[in-house]
Amino acid sequence: MNPSNPSIEIRDLVRRYGEIEAVRGLTLDIAGGGIFGLLGPNGAGKSTTLRVLATLIRPTAGSVRVAGCDVVREADEVRRRIGYVPEGADLYDALTGTEFLELLADLHRLDRAAASARSGALLEAFALAGEIDRPVGDYSKGMKQKLLLVAAFQHDPDVLLLDEPLDGLDVAAQETLKGILHKHAAAGRVVVYSSHILEVVERLCDRVGIIDRGRLVAHGAPTELLAAHPGRTLSEIFLGLTAAGAGA
Amino acid sequence: MIAGRLAGLLGADPAVFVPFARAYALIVRRRSRMRLTRGISPKAMGRISPFQVACFFSALLGFGVAAATAGMNPSLMGSALALVFGSFLVVFAVLFDYLEVLASPDEYRVIAAHPHDAWSVLLAKIFVVGRALATLALCYYTPSILVTGFVRHSLGAAGAFALGASLATAAASLGAMLAGIGILARWGRVALLRFLPAIQAVFLLGYVSMSMGRRWVFATGFGTGRVLPAWVTIAPPVWFAAPLEWATGTAVPATVLRAILAVGSLAALGAVGFRWGRAGFGETLLAFGSGTAPSVTRPKGAAARGRRASRRLWVHDPATRAFFSMARIHMRTDLAFRSQMVMSTLMPAMIFLSPSISAGARRHALPEVTLLLASAAIGMAIVSLTTASATSIRPEALWPILISPVERVRYAMAPSRMLRWVLVLPLVVVGGGWYVATAVNVPLPERIARVAGVAVYLDMLVILQRGLVPDLPFSVRPNRDRRMQWSQVLAMLAGFAIGGGGGFGLFLMWLIPGWGAWVAVAVLLLWRFLVEPWTRWRVGRAADLLEAI
Numbered sequence: 001m002n003p004s005n006p007s008i009e010i011r012d013l014v015r016r017y018g019e020i021e022a023v024r025g026l027t028l029d030i031a032g033g034g035i036f037g038l039l040g041p042n043g044a045g046k047s048t049t050l051r052v053l054a055t056l057i058r059p060t061a062g063s064v065r066v067a068g069c070d071v072v073r074e075a076d077e078v079r080r081r082i083g084y085v086p087e088g089a090d091l092y093d094a095l096t097g098t099e100f101l102e103l104l105a106d107l108h109r110l111d112r113a114a115a116s117a118r119s120g121a122l123l124e125a126f127a128l129a130g131e132i133d134r135p136v137g138d139y140s141k142g143m144k145q146k147l148l149l150v151a152a153f154q155h156d157p158d159v160l161l162l163d164e165p166l167d168g169l170d171v172a173a174q175e176t177l178k179g180i181l182h183k184h185a186a187a188g189r190v191v192v193y194s195s196h197i198l199e200v201v202e203r204l205c206d207r208v209g210i211i212d213r214g215r216l217v218a219h220g221a222p223t224e225l226l227a228a229h230p231g232r233t234l235s236e237i238f239l240g241l242t243a244a245g246a247g248a
Numbered sequence: 249m250i251a252g253r254l255a256g257l258l259g260a261d262p263a264v265f266v267p268f269a270r271a272y273a274l275i276v277r278r279r280s281r282m283r284l285t286r287g288i289s290p291k292a293m294g295r296i297s298p299f300q301v302a303c304f305f306s307a308l309l310g311f312g313v314a315a316a317t318a319g320m321n322p323s324l325m326g327s328a329l330a331l332v333f334g335s336f337l338v339v340f341a342v343l344f345d346y347l348e349v350l351a352s353p354d355e356y357r358v359i360a361a362h363p364h365d366a367w368s369v370l371l372a373k374i375f376v377v378g379r380a381l382a383t384l385a386l387c388y389y390t391p392s393i394l395v396t397g398f399v400r401h402s403l404g405a406a407g408a409f410a411l412g413a414s415l416a417t418a419a420a421s422l423g424a425m426l427a428g429i430g431i432l433a434r435w436g437r438v439a440l441l442r443f444l445p446a447i448q449a450v451f452l453l454g455y456v457s458m459s460m461g462r463r464w465v466f467a468t469g470f471g472t473g474r475v476l477p478a479w480v481t482i483a484p485p486v487w488f489a490a491p492l493e494w495a496t497g498t499a500v501p502a503t504v505l506r507a508i509l510a511v512g513s514l515a516a517l518g519a520v521g522f523r524w525g526r527a528g529f530g531e532t533l534l535a536f537g538s539g540t541a542p543s544v545t546r547p548k549g550a551a552a553r554g555r556r557a558s559r560r561l562w563v564h565d566p567a568t569r570a571f572f573s574m575a576r577i578h579m580r581t582d583l584a585f586r587s588q589m590v591m592s593t594l595m596p597a598m599i600f601l602s603p604s605i606s607a608g609a610r611r612h613a614l615p616e617v618t619l620l621l622a623s624a625a626i627g628m629a630i631v632s633l634t635t636a637s638a639t640s641i642r643p644e645a646l647w648p649i650l651i652s653p654v655e656r657v658r659y660a661m662a663p664s665r666m667l668r669w670v671l672v673l674p675l676v677v678v679g680g681g682w683y684v685a686t687a688v689n690v691p692l693p694e695r696i697a698r699v700a701g702v703a704v705y706l707d708m709l710v711i712l713q714r715g716l717v718p719d720l721p722f723s724v725r726p727n728r729d730r731r732m733q734w735s736q737v738l739a740m741l742a743g744f745a746i747g748g749g750g751g752f753g754l755f756l757m758w759l760i761p762g763w764g765a766w767v768a769v770a771v772l773l774l775w776r777f778l779v780e781p782w783t784r785w786r787v788g789r790a791a792d793l794l795e796a797i
Contacts, residue, residue, distance in 0.1 A: 054361040076363050084361035091358060094278040095271060106267035107362045135278075148358070161361075 007032045007159060007190040008053065013062035015048050015214075022048040024214035025062070030192060030207075032158075035185050037205030038194040041242050045214040046194045047087060050161050053192070054084040067158050067190075080108065083152030085145075087163040087194075093137030097128070097147050100136060101154060108155040119154040125176050126150060141168040149177060159190040166200065178204060202234050212242040251375055260368040268364075268372035272349055276380045299380065302345070306337060307387040314391035318399065324476045324498060327409055328486045330392040334413060335420040335485035336450075337388055338381055342424035344583060346377045351429050370525045378421060385417040400496060408495030415510060416488035422517040426524070478502040484513065567654045571662030574649065574722050578640060585722075588636035596625035596632075615687040616698075622679045623702050626671050627709055633671075634713040637663040640722035649720075656720065656791035657784060663721055664714045668707060676703040697765035701757045701772060708776035715783030718790040 008030035015023040023045040030036045040046045051057045053066055055075040064071045067081040092100060105115035123129040126146040136144065145168045152160065160181070166174050181204070185191050195201050201208055202222050210218040218225060218241050222234060229237045251269060252262040277299045313333050317326025342350075350373050359369070389410070397406030475498045480486045490507035493499045578585040640646070649659060680699035687695050753775075757768040 056357065056360045076365070079361055079363045082361060086357045086361075089357045090352075090355075092271065092275055092355065094275040099271065099274060103267050103271045104359075104362050107264060107359075107364055109263060109363075151358075 007067055008192065009063075009065040010049070010053075011063045013049065013052065013064055014060045015045075015052060015057065016060045022214055023052070026211070026214065026216055028209055028216055028219070030190055032190045033185060033188045034206035035181055035191040035193055035204055037201035037208035038192060038211065039196075039198065039201055039208055039238060040211035042196075044211045044242070046211055047163055048214075049211070050084070050163050050192065050194055053159075054082060054086075054161050055079055080155075081157055082159045082161055083155065083157035084161045085148050085152045085163060085165050087167065089148065091136045091139075091144055091147065094135060096135055097123075097132040097139075100147065101132075101151060104151050105154060110155055115154055118156065119150055122150040122153055125180070126173050142170055142173065145169055146173055153180065157189075159192070160184060161192050163194045164196070165193065166195070166197070198234050198238060210238060210241055217241045255368065255371050255375065258371060260371045261365055262368075264364045264368035265372050265375075268369050269375055272372055272376035273379075275349055276346070276376055302341075303383060303387045306384045307390070309333070309337065310388035310391045313388075314395045317392070318395045324474075324489060324492060324496070325480075327392065327396060327492055328476060328480055328483075328489050330389070331413060331416050331485040331488055332483055334385060334388050334392075335416050338385060338417055338420040339424040341381060341384055342377070342421060343428050346380065347425075347428045347432075349373060349377060350425055351432055367525065374425075374525075377425070381417060381421045385413065389413040389417075396492070402495070404495045405492060408491040409489075412488040412491045412510075415514060416485050419488070419510070419514050419517060420485070422514070422521055426517060426521055474498050475500050476502070481506055481509070484509070487513070565658065565662075565665075567658035568662045568665060570649055570652070570654050570659055571666070571721055574646075575637070578722060582641050584641050585636060585639055588632065588639065592629055592632035592636050596628040615683050619679055619683045619698070619702065622675060623706060626675050626706055629671055630667055630706065630709050631713050633667060634663055634710075635717050637721045638717050638719040638724045641725065643723045643725055646720070646722055650794070656794075657788050660718070660720050660787040660791055661714065661784075664710045667710050672703065672706045672710065675706065691762075694762070694765050697769055698757060701753075701765065701769045704769060704772040704776055705753075708772065708779055711776065711783050712779050715779065715786045718783070718786035720787075720791055720794050723794055 008028070010026055010028040013023050013026040014021065022043075026045070026049060038046050038049065048057070052059050052064055052071060055071050055078050058072055066078045069077045069081065071078050095103070101115070101119050102112070105112065105119070108115075120129065123132055126149065128143060128146045128150065131139065131143060136147065139147065145165070149165065152162075162181075165177060169177065181191050181193070185206070193201065193205060205222065207219075207221050208225065209216055218237070220228075225237055226232070226234065229240070232240070252266045255265040255269075256262050277297045313330050317329050393406050393410050393413070396409040397403060400406075476486065476489060476493060478500075481502055487506040487510035490499075490503050490510055493503045493506075579589065650656075676699060680702065683699060684692070684695045690698075753768055753772055757765050760768055
């Protein structure tokens with residue numbers, strides 16, 4: 001994949017919640033083969049943008065294509081191609097981890113044995129295999145996050161949409177996740193990584209987009225952004241470009 | 249799966265419907281928020297699922313209702329009452345147990361990004377919840393169906409009642425689902441939590457009054473006629489008694505109206521549900537959790553400040569204010585706590601106001617009997633409210649109290665202070681005043697002594713019960729392991745001895761003439777002051793042990 005054939009194509013995206021305009025005319029192309037960091041202060045529109053990409057909500061205006069498919073007209077095809085980790089989502093407490101993964105594997109029409117082999121490897125990697133037959137209601141926050149990650153990866157998606165994926169993870173799981181993301185990107189796939197933690201984004205992502213009040217205010221590789229603002233750190237650039245800096 | 253093929257005929261995708269139906273069936277079987285398993289340890293439950301326990305209690309309720317209404321036959325009033333309570337049961341199950349399955353925004357955030365179509369998911373939900381409700385209704389209605397068949401010696405009557413019960417269940421299920429989801433969509437979760445206590449209170453009040461009010465039903469005559477009177481048409485579940493009315497030859501012109509209303513309501517609910525389900529299901533669900541759905545209007549600005557200031561004016565003590573804050577939160581959000589509070593308030597009131605007891609008091613024409621009965625009712629309320637105030641379905645949410653500079657023993661004693669002001673003082677002022685004014689055959693000093701005795705006894709009971717249930721308010725899970733240690737058993741026996749002794753002293757006081765009554769009051773007062781340090785010691789110890797929760 002290359003920038004002329006972007007994997008994610010957002011054109012003039014607007015999303016309103018009643019009178020609140022969460023995203024205001026966002027235009028952005030994200031190519032495969034790298035990890036794209038989505039940065040922004042609280043309420044900037046990052047999660048809303050990811051929800052539109054993940055087909056949870058429809059755009060109020062504009063067009064969005066993921067892996068070549070329109071998120072409104074071809075929503076189900078988009079869903080087959082993406083893996084999405086929402087921020088702070090609850091799971092079905094009454095189901096066991098295995099039952100939850102089986103439900104999602106069935107929705108993706110995966111062969112049970114193949115899905116089990118793939119999720120088994122991921123569960124081992126995240127050190128969750130021993131807990132997988134316990135009800136999810138008994139899981140800690142970190143274990144739930146690991147389960148969400150395994151669920152997002154088990155159908156081997158082309159596009160990964162991650163909203164604060166490190167939230168609640170222990171150090172070992174964080175390193176495992178970073179390794180998986182790098183492999184995913186190296187295979188030419190798309191990884192969109194939304195976070196507040198600049199240090200992680202700076203080290204992990206190949207390109208970043210900074211959103212503020214629903215608009216893209218900066219876009220490029222971290223090194224390019226640093227070169228464009230000599231003598232300043234990414235945090236200082238972030239604060240200078242966003243409302244978070246205006247209030248600081 | 250046959251259900252999958254049927255869902256396919258309704259336009260669902262079996263590849264989506266079947267996995268969801270399987271998952272929802274597991275969820276429904278494994279959880280029961282109605283807390284019917286309260287007090288039963290998971291070990292004792294063994295392989296019995298919460299849903300099976302719910303079925304058992306539905307059957308038990310069904311037997312209770314069938315037994316209570318059997319005596320009303322050959323009148324149809326008993327069958328009509330059975331339909332009313334069955335519909336309540338269904339509404340209850342939908343709102344308390346299954347609404348989270350039907351409409352969960354968190355769930356949508358997880359599954360929405362996976363291949364699915366909203367219509368198939370909705371049908372899977374309705375199929376599983378509908379099957380669970382049908383099973384609960386079958387458990388509940390079977391005794392009443394059998395009673396109807398036996399009493400009338402008619403298989404047709406039993407079948408007609410079963411038909412009416414099925415339609416009533418369908419209508420109640422659909423109505424509750426649409427109303428619950430509608431409230432969620434329009435006003436949010438907070439509004440639903442505010443509606444639930446009212447529904448719960450009506451149900452409990454109805455259930456308690458059904459057995460107690462039977463005599464009144466017969467005494468007033470309208471429960472004994474062969475036909476259903478026209479006025480019962482105001483209760484929608486009674487519309488579904490129409491098949492039974494026709495089967496038993498007791499149909500009247502109002503029966504036609506009831507039948508039209510029954511069929512019409514079912515058709516209307518079905519049409520609204522179908523139309524709503526086909527349009528924007530997913531987006532509506534997501535709006536529940538996005539925080540964009542309008543919430544219930546709360547006082548803002550000056551109004552909120554005024555309300556807070558007035559609370560501070562009435563309740564100076566921070567520990568008591570903290571208790572009231574926790575109680576308010578639990579009244580809004582804790583189903584188990586709310587049930588206990590409602591029952592603790594209703595039961596003593598119902599017993600005190602029950603026709604037979606008040607008739608007995610009137611027959612003996614003794615103000616003493618009435619005052620003693622009122623004291624007993626208040627005593628019952630003190631015992632159960634103190635126990636209720638210790639429980640919470642989420643005791644871990646107590647942390648703001650534990651880390652705040654609120655003195656724990658004062659916080660623990662706050663329910664006792666509240667009960668003293670809300671129950672004991674009004675009884676002494678109103679009931680005591682009435683007794684002093686009416687018991688003219690007793691010398692005035694004795695009347696005052698008796699009222700003082702009641703006041704001291706109830707005050708002692710407030711303190712004593714706190715010592716018997718020393719747990720910090722809202723610190724005990726309702727379904728905790730109830731195994732007691734020997735020390736607890738001894739404490740309870742000592743408590744019963746002191747409380748019972750006080751009650752006996754109160755009874756003896758009525759028999760002691762002249763100034764002897766004041767001696768009895770003095771003895772009760774002495775006991776009351778002996779109980780207080782013991783209670784404070786128990787409460788302090790429980791507060792210290794709380795770090796383990």
